[in-house]
Amino acid sequence: MAWLHTWAGLVTGWVMFCVFVTGTATYYRTDISQWMRPELRAAAVEPGLAAERGAAYLKVHAPKAVSWFVSVPQEDRPLIGVYWLDSFEAPIQQAMLDAETGAPTTVRATHGGDFLYRFHYELQIMPVLGRWIVGASALILLVALVSGIVTHRRIFSDFFTFRRDRSAQRGWLDAHNVTGVLALPFHLMITYTGIVTLAFTLMPWGVASAYRGDELRFFVEAGQSPAWQAATGRPAEALPLAPLMGRAQAEVSEPLEMVIVNNPGDAASTVVAVFEEPKGLAHRHPQIVFDAVSGAVINRLGTLKPAAHVFTSFLGLHEAHFAGPALRVLFFLCGVMGSATIATGHVLWSVARAPKPGTAAGFGLRLVRGLNLGTILGLPIGIAAFFLANRLLPVALDQRATWEGGVFFAAWGGAAILGLLRPHDRTWREMGTAAALLFLAIPLVSAVTTDRGFDFVGFDAAMIAIGFALAWGARKVSRYRGSARARPAAASKSLARA
Amino acid sequence: MPDEAALRNPGRGLGWRVRAMVAGRVVLATFGGYAIAALSTAFLSLALPMVRSEAVATATLLSFAVMVGAVVWVFSARTLGRAALGLAIPGILLGGGLWLAMTFVETVSPA
Numbered sequence: 001m002a003w004l005h006t007w008a009g010l011v012t013g014w015v016m017f018c019v020f021v022t023g024t025a026t027y028y029r030t031d032i033s034q035w036m037r038p039e040l041r042a043a044a045v046e047p048g049l050a051a052e053r054g055a056a057y058l059k060v061h062a063p064k065a066v067s068w069f070v071s072v073p074q075e076d077r078p079l080i081g082v083y084w085l086d087s088f089e090a091p092i093q094q095a096m097l098d099a100e101t102g103a104p105t106t107v108r109a110t111h112g113g114d115f116l117y118r119f120h121y122e123l124q125i126m127p128v129l130g131r132w133i134v135g136a137s138a139l140i141l142l143v144a145l146v147s148g149i150v151t152h153r154r155i156f157s158d159f160f161t162f163r164r165d166r167s168a169q170r171g172w173l174d175a176h177n178v179t180g181v182l183a184l185p186f187h188l189m190i191t192y193t194g195i196v197t198l199a200f201t202l203m204p205w206g207v208a209s210a211y212r213g214d215e216l217r218f219f220v221e222a223g224q225s226p227a228w229q230a231a232t233g234r235p236a237e238a239l240p241l242a243p244l245m246g247r248a249q250a251e252v253s254e255p256l257e258m259v260i261v262n263n264p265g266d267a268a269s270t271v272v273a274v275f276e277e278p279k280g281l282a283h284r285h286p287q288i289v290f291d292a293v294s295g296a297v298i299n300r301l302g303t304l305k306p307a308a309h310v311f312t313s314f315l316g317l318h319e320a321h322f323a324g325p326a327l328r329v330l331f332f333l334c335g336v337m338g339s340a341t342i343a344t345g346h347v348l349w350s351v352a353r354a355p356k357p358g359t360a361a362g363f364g365l366r367l368v369r370g371l372n373l374g375t376i377l378g379l380p381i382g383i384a385a386f387f388l389a390n391r392l393l394p395v396a397l398d399q400r401a402t403w404e405g406g407v408f409f410a411a412w413g414g415a416a417i418l419g420l421l422r423p424h425d426r427t428w429r430e431m432g433t434a435a436a437l438l439f440l441a442i443p444l445v446s447a448v449t450t451d452r453g454f455d456f457v458g459f460d461a462a463m464i465a466i467g468f469a470l471a472w473g474a475r476k477v478s479r480y481r482g483s484a485r486a487r488p489a490a491a492s493k494s495l496a497r498a
Numbered sequence: 499m500p501d502e503a504a505l506r507n508p509g510r511g512l513g514w515r516v517r518a519m520v521a522g523r524v525v526l527a528t529f530g531g532y533a534i535a536a537l538s539t540a541f542l543s544l545a546l547p548m549v550r551s552e553a554v555a556t557a558t559l560l561s562f563a564v565m566v567g568a569v570v571w572v573f574s575a576r577t578l579g580r581a582a583l584g585l586a587i588p589g590i591l592l593g594g595g596l597w598l599a600m601t602f603v604e605t606v607s608p609a
Contacts, residue, residue, distance in 0.1 A: 004573045139562065143569050150570075195562050203561045205536045206543035206554040209600065222551035307548065307555040314559070 008144040009345050012137040014375045017342045019134055021379055022120040024335030027328055033112030035459045036390045038450040040078050043099040047072040047256040048242035053102030054082045055241055068261040073099040109400040110390055135198040142191050172348040180341040186334035193318035222308045226289045226299050229268050236267035238292040248273035248288045282309055283316035343376045347477055369423035374416030377431045382412030384438035391449045425478040432474020439467030519578055527572040530585040535565035537592040544599035
């Protein structure tokens with residue numbers, strides 16, 4: 001089963017490395033979003049009032065929509081987000097409003113931490129295709145994990161073994177084992193729960209057989225979504241939102257997160273108050289549904305049946321919204337170890353197949369080496385360029401948020417092409433140094449281009465730490481590679497298929 | 499699997515037979531494994547003695563463990579034929595069960 005572990009890991013590893021890195025960053029999504037909107041200061045606006053400001057904007061700009069969504073200002077995003085659907089088939093549209101005035105905001109346009117979050121499970125390509133690629137890779141990774149455990153008979157004794165200097169290959173194998181085994185419960189948990197988050201995309205057959213494919217009905221019966229009330233076609237004057245939200249808030253201890261208005265302006269219009277998740281594992285938002293015209297409470301959602309509770313708890317476990325600062329650091333470090341397990345596994349694959357001195361590397365090995373470089377160092381270079389673009393692109397640039405994403409892909413693509421053209425040991429050191437310099441530049445560029453100076457101490461410290469870690473890791477790869485090649489090729493042939 | 503020895507020494511070159519067997523297992527694991535998982539999800543969603551939404555949630559959660567188990571089975575079975583047989587038998591049983599369940603379980607009326 002060893003070869004199953006090796007090859008399943010190899011073919012999905014590049015995608016999963018990107019998923020692990022961006023997912024690990026997403027544990028600090030709110031902090032990243034805050035850093036990427038340096039103009040914003042926390043604004044204390046009463047949520048009900050903010051909902052009314054959002055609805056006022058939508059009344060003018062989307063009077064014919066089937067649904068309005070107004071997200072009230074949050075700590076990480078002190079803006080009013082308005083979203084609307086013109087029909088169930090139409091793509092969702094959005095605008096960001098100033099929390100104080102309700103007018104479109106003038107702060108720099110950026111996706112913030114949401115860019116990395118969406119990349120984490122959709123790869124920023126066509127959403128359905130991206131989800132399938134990520135989901136299928138995660139399933140194969142789960143197979144690689146299970147077969148890796150089966151493969152590793154001496155898991156306990158190897159756990160305490162780190163032969164850093166025995167041989168290049170042994171060192172990489174032990175690094176792969178240590179990072180893999182130390183956080184193994186996390187790797188299994190995060191991979192399985194990650195698949196669960198995509199469950200209804202990957203495995204729609206339960207809903208297909210029991211509900212004839214009516215997914216909304218499933219969520220309604222599971223108590224996760226209110227029933228849809230069809231429009232009557234008769235217009236009616238809706239009650240103001242703020243008093244309704246005040247009544248809803250009196251029943252729920254968590255703060256208001258979003259207000260949904262279905263069929264706005266219709267006699268059958270409903271208003272849904274969506275609250276933040278209560279403390280606990282499960283990823284579920286308490287909701288209260290009002291009749292928009294009479295103000296009567298139609299429905300209250302909150303408690304779930306056992307299986308639905310387990311399901312949402314898996315989602316909660318994956319997203320770790322329950323985690324306080326200390327636990328969040330632990331999740332982050334586990335994510336870093338997961339990324340390192342994949343990266344060391346890939347380096348191990350190519351080190352174990354290093355050609356004898358004097359012979360040229362074959363096409364397959366050169367391709368793997370190039371893809372390793374382009375992924376393991378290319379993605380961090382893209383992320384660093386993305387952060388720098390956030391500071392360096394003109395604030396008033398048209399389509400600014402799209403440009404930030406463009407810089408991310410351009411920098412990554414450039415690095416990947418360079419890696420494929422020159423898959424040498426020296427490229428590791430050069431690109432590692434380049435990535436490190438880019439990360440180290442982020443705090444300085446930010447201090448120079450904004451009036452926030454070094455306000456974001458945690459973010460700056462993280463960038464510096466990542467910079468040094470990349471420089472160190474890339475040096476290791478280039479050095480170990482060199483010595484591995486100088487050694488007689490027979491040194492550890494039996495490990496080649498580890 | 500018997501091909502293991504050949505796979506351990508790819509330096510000697512893999513014969514087309516070994517390559518075809520490995521390719522066959524990959525195809526069987528991918529599509530056969532998914533088919534088993536899909537059939538079990540559809541069947542259990544109707545057959546589990548729970549409220550409908552609960553049965554769907556339980557069956558969907560189980561499906562990925564079923565798929566991983568099926569894939570590991572395909573790669574650990576002694577021959578490709580045994581691997582295929584090991585998927586075909588539960589596949590036929592699940593398919594028959596699903597057919598029965600779809601005949602007898604009412605799916606349109608609200609629970």
